[in-house]
Structures are given as C-alpha cells and as structure tokens.
Amino acid sequence: MSQSANDVVIQAKGLTKKYKDFVAVDGIDFEVKRGESFGLLGPNGAGKSTTMKMISSVSQRTSGELKILGKEPNTHGPEIRAHLGVVPQKDLLDRELKVWENIFTYGRYFGLSRKFLKGKVDELLEFAQLTEKRNAKADDLSGGMQRRLAIARGLVNEPEILLLDEPTTGLDPQARHVLWDRLFRLKEQGVTLVITTHYMDEAEQLCDRLIVMDNGKIMAEGSPAELIKQYSSKEVVEVRFGTDKNEKTAEKLAGLADRIEVLPDRILLYTAKGEELLAQILESGLHPVTSLVRRSSLEDVFLRLTGRTLVD
Amino acid sequence: MSDLNFKPGQAVDPQKAIRWGSLRVAEYRIYSMSKWMGSVIAYGLGNPVLYLVSIGLGIGALVDANSAGQSVLGVSYLQFVAPALLAAAAIQGVMDEVTFPTMDGFIWDKLFYAINATSVSSYQIANGVMLAALARGMFTVSLYLGVLVAFAAIPISSVLPLLLSSMFAAWAWSTVMLAVTARLERDEGYFAIIGRFVIAPMFLFSGTFYPLQLMPIYLQPIGWISPFWHSAELGRTLSYGAAMEPAMFLVHIGYLLFLVVVGLAFAYPKFKQRLAK
Structure with missing residues (x-):
C-alpha cells in the first residue's frame, strides 16, 4: 500500500446502497485523506452504518464508485480488510474467551505469528488500560472495558484505517472520555480514523472533518468549526417557558434573534451575542422557567439542515 | 498508559493472511473447543462404552448365540454394528460442532461478522467451521475406535478403514448441516427436531443393527438417502471384507x-449473503 503523506485512502463517488426498494445510501461523494479523522454524523437510520459496511469491504454497493487504499472493494475485499481495523457497533467479542485470547485469536486471522502476537497483545492491553483484566472473561467486563477491548482487537493488525461504528454509544460519561483519549492518541500516531456517531460532542472532539448525513444523503461537509460557522450563529440562547407556552412565546421573540427554532420542550435563539439577547428577553417582561447561553454546536447545524434534532 | 509501537499497514502480509484463512478459522474453533475438552472426552468415551455394554455384550451375545456359530454375515455382531456406530458418533460429533458455532456466528454472538471484518472470506469461515467439526468428529471416532480395540471388539487392522468410512459420513453431514444452519434466522429448537425426526430415524432405519435388505422395501429408502448406511456399508467392506459389488462401492462413496x-x-x-448484509 502506498504511504505518501496526503494521499486519499477512501474515495467514494455516487456511492449507493439499496435493499430492494429502500435506498439506505443515496449517491454520496466523499474522500478521506491519510492520517485524517473523518466523521459520519447523523441520526439513527441516516445510512452511516451502511456506508461503514461498504467501506469495511464486506457489503457490496449497489452502484457508484468506491476505492479503499486505492483498491476496488468488490474484487479485493480480503486484501483491503487486511489493512483495516474494524470496531463494530456491537462489540462482537467472544464472551467465552479471556480478554487476551480475544485479541490473540483475532490476530491469527490476519496470519500474524504467535511470537508477534505475544508482544502485541501485551502492548494493546496496556494501551486499552486492560492489563489487569488480562485473564478475565470478556463477558465479565463492563461496557466501557468491552468497548476498549473491541478497539484493542481492531488494532491488532496495525491497520492503516480504523473504522469505528458508534464507538461510545451506551457508555457512561467517564468511559466515553477514556475512550476519546485513546482514540486521540491513535490519531496522533497517524492512524486514519473513520467514525460514525450521532453524538455531536463526539464528532466535535474527534473529527477533523465530517459529513452530516440524513436519509442516506449528505446534507453538509466540512470541519466542525466550518459547519457551525456556515450553518449556525456563534451562540445560542435556550429558553423554556413550559411545553404549552413555548410556541406562543416564540412569536413575541421574533425579530430579537437571527433565527428561532421552536422545539417541543424549548426555544432556541441563534445570535452572535447570547448574554445580550437573554438580557433583552428578560427586560421585555418575559420570564423563562430556565435559560441557558451556550456556543453553537453540530446539533444546531443538524437542526438547521434537517429541521430535526440528532437524538430524537 | 502507553502509546503503541505502531507502523500502520506494515504488520500484515495480505497474501499470506488470505491463503490460510480457512485454517485460521478452524484453529480458532478448535481453540474454543479446547475449553470444553472435558465434556468432549467424556462424551466421546461414554457413548462407546455404553453401546459396547448394551449392544455388544447384550444384544450381540443374544444374536451371536442364536446364529448357530455363524454370527451375522460371518463376523461377530459387534464387528457388524461397529461401522454404523462409528458413523453415528462421527455424525453426532460434527453436528454439535457445525450447528452451535454457526448459530453463534450468525445469531447469538454474531462472531462471524467480526471474523469477516478481517482478511478472512465468508467461504473460508464456512470451511473453517467444517474443518474444526471434522477434527472433532475424528477425535470422537478415534476415542471410539480405541475403546473397541481395547475391548477386542474389532481387530486393530480395522482401525484405519473404519476411521475413513466414518469420516466420509462426518464430512457429508457437516456440509449438509452447514447449509441448513446457515439458513436459520432464529433459534426455535430446530436442532432438537432434526435430532429426533431426521438423525434418529436415519440411525434406526439405515441397516445399523441388521442388514438394510431385511427391512420392508418401503422403509429401505430411508437407508438409501442416509449417510449412515453408505458409511456403514463402506466400513463393513473395508474393515472385514463384507461382499459388495464394485459399482456399489462407487455408489456409496459417490453419494x-x-x-x-x-x-x-x-x-x-x-x-x-448473510455476512454482506
């Protein structure tokens, strides 16, 4: 495989996947460069995981073009997969095997020697902070530890690209931060990361660049900062007046902000100066039950693009 | 905490990985199996000992005593039933090692999807499961043969021919069950049904305990389509020279x-298809 610094490792053009009449991925175009951390952001059912399966060279596309590491996945699937690390949405660990055995047996599928794996397993356990759990059964690990084991297993072949499908779904905040730290270290070491997520904070933390997907299509593409700048304001004021009052109160707030979004539980006001706007609201005699000024996030970008929130 | 000694894309030789994919899957399956080695050995030894005592010493003594010194087809009853019992042991061995791992691979823990994310292909996963099942079948049959020889139920010269005939049955049955199990979308007790309504009748009506020709003609087709009968007939000819037309020899192997x-x-x-979903 070529090793030049800025070469494209994944190239998709008009990538489409249909299941009978249902179009899961609808003609998307994107590129991922070596060493980049690339995200696919979208709600459940957006087509992220289907795209990931095509990138991981196990699911064949219906139409369009796809090149992974310069090769055609329909004809060179096993060859490409030899250089991919895959962390599936469900960990798919062998629950009956010990922690170290899960990594070791997985490494054997890549034809790695027992001698190489002996050292590699120790190194990966250390990296995943699982050394003390080395001889525990995978089934006995917490959710966060199982996720770290799945990542360690996905790294056993020293992949050029690590594919992570919803890496922190179901994990508690502490476990998520440990995982983000591990992934950030990998990125620093030059591993290309491709991550699907429906968590905007995760995408912001981990991704250099991302595509926002909905209904199988790409709604927007860019770095988190670029997307926020392009599709949202600098700050957002969130006010709650009560479920039955939000809609009516929003009419009174019209004109105060650059843009207003009325959600069932709150009103979002988009502006460059949040504190000033909140003061204006209070001065006008309106008294929200709760209020919050925050910076814009990818959630706001998604709301702007689709009219829906990411996590329904 | 430590960083990795990591050279992306350098560790794996894709061609080597692809070439030995089936064997890697078999290696993993055998490793998993080794976790249950106690049960495998107990089952492998327990069955033949029970059959030897109940059929060999019980029914066999009765049959031999009532056949005016000629025994069944010129050999002891135990020698007659041994090829069929070995085929049954081999078939049961591969049945366990094909069905449960395949259900686990596709439905319970979905481990096949993790394996298929490596350089291993779908057909290599199927091959690996089959090869590991055959290894289990061979191990079970070897234990069985050891017991038969230890009890002087068969001559040592019969060991290799019987191993061969029973492994043919194991191979045939492993692929059939691989195809059947791969089609199952849910675990609804199909294997109990197959055990009771497919394997048990095949075992009982395939000339296992007496020549198939002695059965009513309307029951004989069960034997004709059963790997038990073809394997047992091969084993009888190969181990003690039971008479067989050369064409029938080819029919048994061919089937x-x-x-x-x-x-x-x-x-x-x-x-x-399932792994590409």
Whole structure:
C-alpha cells in the first residue's frame, strides 16, 4: 500500500446502497485523506452504518464508485480488510474467551505469528488500560472495558484505517472520555480514523472533518468549526417557558434573534451575542422557567439542515 | 498508559493472511473447543462404552448365540454394528460442532461478522467451521475406535478403514448441516427436531443393527438417502471384507461426496449473503 503523506485512502463517488426498494445510501461523494479523522454524523437510520459496511469491504454497493487504499472493494475485499481495523457497533467479542485470547485469536486471522502476537497483545492491553483484566472473561467486563477491548482487537493488525461504528454509544460519561483519549492518541500516531456517531460532542472532539448525513444523503461537509460557522450563529440562547407556552412565546421573540427554532420542550435563539439577547428577553417582561447561553454546536447545524434534532 | 509501537499497514502480509484463512478459522474453533475438552472426552468415551455394554455384550451375545456359530454375515455382531456406530458418533460429533458455532456466528454472538471484518472470506469461515467439526468428529471416532480395540471388539487392522468410512459420513453431514444452519434466522429448537425426526430415524432405519435388505422395501429408502448406511456399508467392506459389488462401492462413496458438494453449494452463497448484509 502506498504511504505518501496526503494521499486519499477512501474515495467514494455516487456511492449507493439499496435493499430492494429502500435506498439506505443515496449517491454520496466523499474522500478521506491519510492520517485524517473523518466523521459520519447523523441520526439513527441516516445510512452511516451502511456506508461503514461498504467501506469495511464486506457489503457490496449497489452502484457508484468506491476505492479503499486505492483498491476496488468488490474484487479485493480480503486484501483491503487486511489493512483495516474494524470496531463494530456491537462489540462482537467472544464472551467465552479471556480478554487476551480475544485479541490473540483475532490476530491469527490476519496470519500474524504467535511470537508477534505475544508482544502485541501485551502492548494493546496496556494501551486499552486492560492489563489487569488480562485473564478475565470478556463477558465479565463492563461496557466501557468491552468497548476498549473491541478497539484493542481492531488494532491488532496495525491497520492503516480504523473504522469505528458508534464507538461510545451506551457508555457512561467517564468511559466515553477514556475512550476519546485513546482514540486521540491513535490519531496522533497517524492512524486514519473513520467514525460514525450521532453524538455531536463526539464528532466535535474527534473529527477533523465530517459529513452530516440524513436519509442516506449528505446534507453538509466540512470541519466542525466550518459547519457551525456556515450553518449556525456563534451562540445560542435556550429558553423554556413550559411545553404549552413555548410556541406562543416564540412569536413575541421574533425579530430579537437571527433565527428561532421552536422545539417541543424549548426555544432556541441563534445570535452572535447570547448574554445580550437573554438580557433583552428578560427586560421585555418575559420570564423563562430556565435559560441557558451556550456556543453553537453540530446539533444546531443538524437542526438547521434537517429541521430535526440528532437524538430524537 | 502507553502509546503503541505502531507502523500502520506494515504488520500484515495480505497474501499470506488470505491463503490460510480457512485454517485460521478452524484453529480458532478448535481453540474454543479446547475449553470444553472435558465434556468432549467424556462424551466421546461414554457413548462407546455404553453401546459396547448394551449392544455388544447384550444384544450381540443374544444374536451371536442364536446364529448357530455363524454370527451375522460371518463376523461377530459387534464387528457388524461397529461401522454404523462409528458413523453415528462421527455424525453426532460434527453436528454439535457445525450447528452451535454457526448459530453463534450468525445469531447469538454474531462472531462471524467480526471474523469477516478481517482478511478472512465468508467461504473460508464456512470451511473453517467444517474443518474444526471434522477434527472433532475424528477425535470422537478415534476415542471410539480405541475403546473397541481395547475391548477386542474389532481387530486393530480395522482401525484405519473404519476411521475413513466414518469420516466420509462426518464430512457429508457437516456440509449438509452447514447449509441448513446457515439458513436459520432464529433459534426455535430446530436442532432438537432434526435430532429426533431426521438423525434418529436415519440411525434406526439405515441397516445399523441388521442388514438394510431385511427391512420392508418401503422403509429401505430411508437407508438409501442416509449417510449412515453408505458409511456403514463402506466400513463393513473395508474393515472385514463384507461382499459388495464394485459399482456399489462407487455408489456409496459417490453419494457421500455428492452430499458434500450439495451442502457446500448451498452453504457458501448463504454465508456470503448473510455476512454482506
């Protein structure tokens, strides 16, 4: 495989996947460069995981073009997969095997020697902070530890690209931060990361660049900062007046902000100066039950693009 | 905490990984199996000992005593039933090692999807499961043969021919069950049904305990389509020289190989289709 610094490792053009009449991925175009951390952001059912399966060279596309590491996945699937690390949405660990055995047996599928794996397993356990759990059964690990084991297993072949499908779904905040730290270290070491997520904070933390997907299509593409700048304001004021009052109160707030979004539980006001706007609201005699000024996030970008929130 | 000694894309030789994919899957399955080695050995030894005592010493003594010194077809009753019992042991061994791992691989823990994310292909996963099942079948049959020889139930010269005939049955049945299990979308107790309504009748009506020709003609087709009968007939000819037309010899081998081909022809595409979802 070529090793030049800025070469494209994944190239998709008009990538489409249909299941009978249902179009899961609808003609998307994107590129991922070596060493980049690339995200696919979208709600459940957006087509992220289907795209990931095509990138991981196990699911064949219906139409369009796809090149992974310069090769055609329909004809060179096993060859490409030899250089991919895959962390599936469900960990798919062998629950009956010990922690170290899960990594070791997985490494054997890549034809790695027992001698190489002996050292590699120790190194990966250390990296995943699982050394003390080395001889525990995978089934006995917490959710966060199982996720770290799945990542360690996905790294056993020293992949050029690590594919992570919803890496922190179901994990508690502490476990998520440990995982983000591990992934950030990998990125620093030059591993290309491709991550699907429906968590905007995760995408912001981990991704250099991302595509926002909905209904199988790409709604927007860019770095988190670029997307926020392009599709949202600098700050957002969130006010709650009560479920039955939000809609009516929003009419009174019209004109105060650059843009207003009325959600069932709150009103979002988009502006460059949040504190000033909140003061204006209070001065006008309106008294929200709760209020919050925050910076814009990818959630706001998604709301702007689709009219829906990411996590329904 | 430590960083990794990591050279992306340098560790794996893709061609080497691809070449030995089936064996890697078999290696993993055998490793998993080794966790249950106690049960495998107990089952492998327990069955033959029970059969030897109940059939060999019980029914066998009765049959031998009532056949005016001629025994069944000129050999002891135990020698007559041994090839069929070995085929049954081999078939049961591979049945366990094909069905449960395949259900686990596709439905319970979905481990096949993790394996398929490596350089291993879908057909190599099928091959690996089959090879590991055959290893289990061979191990079980070897234990069985050891017991038969230890009890002087068969001469030592019969060991290799009987190993061969029973492994033909194991191979045929493993691929058939691979194809059947790969089609199952849910675990609804199908294996108990197959055990009771397919394997048990085949075992009982395939000339296991007496020559198939002695059965009513309307029951004989069960034997004709059963790998038990073809394997037992091969074993009887190979081990103690039971009379057989050369054409029938080819029919027995041909039928078992036919099952292998049909089983794989149905299993491979189903593995590919399910793993590509």
